Amino acid sequence: MRSFTLIDFVSLFAALRWTVALVVLALAFGAPLALALATGRISRFAGLRWTMAACIQVIQSVPLLGLLFFFYFGMPMFLGIQVPALVAVTVAYTLYTAAFLGEIWRGGLEAVKQAQWEAGACLGLSAWQQFRHIIAPQALRLSLPPTVGFLVQLIKGTSLASILGFVELARAGQVVSAATFQPLLTYALVAAIYFALCLPLTLWSRSLEARLDGPR
């Protein structure tokens, strides 16, 4: 046992790079997939809608921890090769992001009134053009508050990667706490860092929402 020093303090902050990396990866792969799911959910083809809805339901009805472990153990087994933990974890977070963001964005798309689509059609725009220029921007504005809210969930969710050995913030906390026998100081710091990351986003999401309701 040694005392809590500056090194421990710094190591907590250094662990943030994994937290950020996981979030960035999840968004980079999850956002496009979410867009596909959202547009699929409002498509004309009932089969497509139902399949996407089922996929989303499944992912949302399983613990995030379960998703992580499923891919961590499942990918090497099914692909027959050594899969780096990062890849498995990225797949899990990507699907998690895609499912939740997909639902949020579907809500945004559906909230744009049907009349807007019709107005676009009357102007002679194709379905894709209607989507790109008229519907998507409005849907984006509407979805922004809950999207930012989900970002907070995602940041918190990266703490679960600690269980699979990633030295992100939660894991660094465990290590430091064990080494210094100072759980209070360590976890208070860890909580404070998460808080500092998440609170601004939460407040931003709220102000976005207020602005949406405002000029009306």
Add this chain to the structure above:
Amino acid sequence: MALVEIRDVHKTFGKVEVLKGVSLDVEEGEIVTIIGRSGSGKSTLLRCINALESVDSGEIRVEGEKVHAGMPDLKAFRQRVGIVFQAFNLFPHLKVERNITLAPLLTGRIDKAKARALAEDVLTRVGLADKIDAWPEQLSGGQQQRVAIARCLAMAPHLMLFDEVTSALDPELVGEVLKVMEAMAKQGMTMILVTHEMGFARNVANRIVFMHQGRVWEQGPPAKLFANPETPELASFIASAR
């Protein structure tokens, strides 16, 4: 003693003085219509009569009892004064019958066995006996407003207040509500109405009160007031209302 005595009432909202010394008496059985432009204070005055708004100075008495938010039995007082709102305010989660019988049952005015009969009775008076088991959402605006009136009647009030009750209705639905109010007037109910319906004011009211800039500007019987307005403000109001 008049049923309603309003003496020199002042009321301020924030920085704006909305009522600047209003005095008015309403006798039992009278039908008084308050008219005036938006912002003249008419709705505020009405809402002061049943203590939905507080008065800053002056006094309001109903049946001799002083009206204010802290009065000893505000609940019992409100059971004697019915108010019908512009937005109907029916309870959406209760069927029409329950909307009507909720207050009589909860205040002990009536017991469960007699509740449905009471609902049928007041609904018949407003011409909606067949809607007793409907949900408010299933009714038209005019029907909802008539149910709102029936809801008040179920409490057998001594005084009825109407706050622009037809302003939110489609034109073709206004008539059915005015008919009900006319019938109530004929049955001797004391009524104070804030309204834009000049036809009703002219034909049914005993007295018109014209409010302007927070004061009672002119009042009198409808025939006289509409034919010979004494003040230019009333004259221009009548002209613009045509």
Add this chain to the structure above:
Amino acid sequence: MNFLPLWRYQNQLIDGAIVTLELTVIAALAGLLIGIAGAVALKGRITPLRWLVRGYIELFRNTPSLIQIFIVFFVLPSFGLKLPAFEAAAVALSLYFGAYSVEIIRAGLDSVPKNQIEAGQCLGLSGWQVFRHILLPPALRNAYPAVTSQFVLLLLGTSLASQVAADELFHVAGFIESRTYRSFEVYAVICVVYFAMAMSFKALFAIIGLAAFRWPRRR
């Protein structure tokens, strides 16, 4: 891929699922009570109390549930409060659920137009009567979807209690894994169990919602 070795651990899986349910229900009920208290405090006039509730909400919504469980389990003993794993997780999860419930309940109460309350008061009903008959039913209906979806998230979130060795389903999975070395199969199976539990609750809540809230929605 071989699921057979898992068969003999059926009972442990069932026990784990039961503990998961117990943990969920306890945390949900406690959390709802906290939520009601918090919503009432937020609508009250004691400013320091409102700030306290706001602080509590923001703290628990902006930090990971895992860290909250760690703090209750590892840190509280320094203050003399040493809780066993299940109880520690229950406390942490209750506080977490409570923080979300306050907002949901407050929003539900605010969703009822003031006109409705006025109409009730003008009929001569008492404050309590207005609350119980006029405010509460529509507020409950409006809050219901949010509360039930948070409940399902809580159910899934109890898996984190495994990290302090509470005997819920996820921890049982780890135990079975250590005995059978069939890692993927074990976690696949419990994912299915969680899925079944989550879907069952969603169906149950849907049925309850239909039965309890029968009046038509606003056009």
